Amino acid sequence: MLRKSITYFFWLSVAVSLTNSFTLKNDIIGEVLFILIPVLLAADLGLKFLWKQKPREAETGGDGNSEKEKLFAKVPVEQRPNFKEWSVQHHGRTIRVINWYSLRPLVGAAHLFIDGVEVDCSRAMTHSPKKPLLVSGNVKVFFSGALSVKASVVDGEELIHRDDLSLADKIVNKLFYFG
Structure with missing residues (x-):
């Protein structure tokens, strides 16, 4: 859940940054996002490597017993x-x-x-x-x-x-x- 939240906030910040760059052009929002986006990206990538999910295995070894x-x-x-x-x-x-x-x-x-x-x-x-x-x-x-x-x-x-x-x-x- 934590990793999904960080990924969600990363992409949300990218979208807000693009919106700010093309329409709002607010310097404070730009400065906050300038720091926030790399931090969220590093956190997301770090969590991907730390919390590798095991691949889902078949419910059986294919022996027909599921x-x-x-x-x-x-x-x-x-x-x-x-x-x-x-x-x-x-x-x-x-x-x-x-x-x-x-x-x-x-x-x-x-x-x-x-x-x-x-x-x-x-x-x-x-x-x-x-x-x-x-x-x-x-x-x-x-x-x-x-x-x-x-x-x-x-x-x-x-x-x-x-x-x-x-x-x-x-x-x-x-x-x-x-x-």
Whole structure:
């Protein structure tokens, strides 16, 4: 709460300083803000380094035991919300990718099957389109999409499946790339 307050007052002082510079032109306000802005900036940066927040971990290790995941445990994968499946034949192997998610509660999963055997699974709800979410040997699966999930499957350096991206998908990939 303290850090949020300091950040809020820092940006408020910057806004007041800009307003003062362009409209009011009051010397006393300018002098106070000249001292206050660097102090608030130093306090904000100092608190960011001192009070590093631990990243939120998943409620489970992805073993399906969270309360959210238990809601869908008895539902067949094909009947889960927003279910989507991709299947590709490549060099005599069947590569199958399944993705599903629910926004209420926020839960979902992606699965990679090669010749009917599940080789990778992820329960990440957001992901960078530049990094593979599912990997097994040379097979990598990338996900992206703004309004619906799009998948690309790569075997080694060879692109074997790619969903067409809409303009909205391309914009979202550029603006919200989490690097």
